Amino acid sequence: LFAGETEFLKGVVAMNGLPPADRVEICFAGRSNVGKSSLINALTGRKGLARASNTPGRTQEINFFTAGDIYVVDLPGYGFANAPVAVVEKWQRLLKQYLSGRQTLRRVFVLIDARHGAKAVDEEIMSLLDKSAVTFQVVMTKTDKVKGAALEESLTRTRAALAKHPAAFPELLLTSSEKAEGIPTLRAIIAGIS
Numbered sequence: 016l017f018a019g020e021t022e023f024l025k026g027v028v029a030m031n032g033l034p035p036a037d038r039v040e041i042c043f044a045g046r047s048n049v050g051k052s053s054l055i056n057a058l059t060g061r062k063g064l065a066r067a068s069n070t071p072g073r074t075q076e077i078n079f080f081t082a083g084d085i086y087v088v089d090l091p092g093y094g095f096a097n098a099p100v101a102v103v104e105k106w107q108r109l110l111k112q113y114l115s116g117r118q119t120l121r122r123v124f125v126l127i128d129a130r131h132g133a134k135a136v137d138e139e140i141m142s143l144l145d146k147s148a149v150t151f152q153v154v155m156t157k158t159d160k161v162k163g164a165a166l167e168e169s170l171t172r173t174r175a176a177l178a179k180h181p182a183a184f185p186e187l188l189l190t191s192s193e194k195a196e197g198i199p200t201l202r203a204i205i206a207g208i209s
């Protein structure tokens with residue numbers, strides 16, 4: 016599915032820039048620094064690939080990658096601390112249009128840091144996904160950084176948040192890009208979608 020054949024296609028800034036909806040599409044979303052680039056790189060086995068999405072200027076774009084016969088879409092990390100209001104509004108408009116209008120978008124993986132659990136901004140994107148009727152699945156990242164009761168607490172909080180969202184898969188996926196944990200499982204899930 017992925018290895019050796021994942022390429023950055025384009026950064027999209029407006030609906031008319033979307034590539035043709037001619038194949039299965041999956042999407043990754045999450046707060047800045049959640050570990051999204053690391054996860055996409057671990058999944059595709061290609062270091063540095065998703066860096067493209069983190070470079071200045073690409074942070075308000077919907078970034079498309081071709082991965083075998085599907086599109087992998089990297090949504091910029093939400094929470095633009097210093098962005099002007101107009102920029103944020105333009106981005107939110109594009110995001111809403113994309114999520115509600117993309118027939119081939121099969122699933123969004125919402126990444127959440129295992130140390131912190133679901134936060135208000137994560138719940139905002141979940142609500143938007145509910146409204147857009149896009150199925151989503153939560154992937155906990157950086158599980159190597161938290162253990163025991165602290166991890167359980169964060170998972171419990173995240174599950175409670177998910178229960179409020181009809182578009183959510185109830186099951187959480189636990190991953191660590193650092194330790195390559197949960198990556199084969201996630202890869203298999205993606206293979207099952209496509």
Ligand code: GDP
Nearest residue numbers: 047048049050051052053157159160191192193
């Ligand atoms: P992004 O902004 O969501 O794309 O986040 P990055 O993938 O760039 O990761 C942000 C920081 O978290 C970097 O310093 C990564 O090395 C670190 N990081 C990402 N994934 C993991 C992980 O699974 N375990 C640990 N310990 N650190 C991670």
